[in-house]
Amino acid sequence: MAEPLRNTDDGHQAGNQAGQQSGDQGGNRTGQQAGNQDVARLWADVVATARRTVADGLVVGTSGNVSARIGDLVLVTPSGVPYDRLTPADVTGVDLTGRRVLGTLVPTSELPMHLAVYRTTDARAVVHTHAVHATAVSTLVPELPTVHYMAAALGGPVRVAPYAAYGTDELAENMLRALAGRSGCLLQNHGTITYGATLDQAYDRTAQLEWMCRLWLTASSVPGLTPSLLTEAQVTEAGERLKGYGQRR
Template sequence: MLLEQERRDVCLTARRLSDTGLPQGEGGTVSVRCGDLVAVTPAGVTLDRVEPADCPVLSVDGRVYEGRREPTAETTLHMAVYRETDATAVVHAHTRNTATVSAVLAELPPIHHYAARLGGAIPVTEYATYGSGDLSDQVVKALQGKRAALLANHGGVGVGHGLAQAFEHARLLEWLCGIYIDARRLGEPRVLSEDELAEVRHRDTYGWAGPDLMYF
């Protein structure tokens, strides 16, 4: 079986995503790249029931090599990300907070320092029908310099070097959207500046004591 371990990893990540309770039913897709091949979740199967043999294996240009089920309609999005970015894994989900924010804002502002991990402010794509080339183009554009993006009136996507990182980026995006929604109930959120985010990234390169070790 082609990409046997990668297909198992896709299934484990899909089940992990389902276990969070964030997406509903088939409301998410997962893929991982290995060389010029990609394993992706199939169409018509809920995330908690995906099996390795279900997962199609495709070339980066979209040719199907193996898998007992058809690829998800969102496969066009995944392939575009692999062709145009350095990501090796993609996690896309229709989660409550990402869907809510993507229906209202043009951009998720950075109001928590964790936003620096995703690249700062997160763009919201222009609306496009799911599974379309237009949506794929919009997502690739939104991911320039970012590790996540919001899809207008749809949900969110996290990318990374490996499934664990892509999953964490997708989950962090959902959390940041939730923080923004909660903050807006209290008033206008304080937005971190690019300089403040740069300081966070600088701090992240140090250990527990950070750059202020001299003060201990």
């Protein structure tokens, strides 16, 4: 893959920041090249994840957005560009203050939410969607009822952040309160946001959240019946068991 580098607004070659962090003593040529390759690979993963949200029906058009952090550089999908049109040359990156340092495209309008997550957690990736079932649930309840133990994978019962206009600091602040002790939340009349140590983990949490919302809507729609819910202790137990789930390396 060709290195997707462009000059930044201040005329410095994009990618030097990552190169300096991975190079010897502040970024020699070898370190810069390695850093640039890391950025290129991560950008490809960001684009692939964004396209996956469309393919899996979690977003429509250019709604939703994806980002990943490498050092103090945040790679993020640009505003209003269909994901299937993104190329290596369209790489878009900002620092943790939101200043564009890589590429020429305008970052997603939801950048305040992404940066708020990176500044307050150990997240390395963030996925935001407008998934239909999750958005529907966000209009009905202040917290997703615990219909399934996979709520534990997100840290516990999933809260709904109160509505605020998209792209605002108010929305980012509401989101942070809903995320306290959690790795995902619903955004009232809006959608979902999840984070993780990798893009795959952040995406999986998004998919699990949408599935749990669909499950609750399906179960609660049966006339005359009310879904059974798990207790806090049961969710906590599931969380402990999930820590040992999967293969060991």
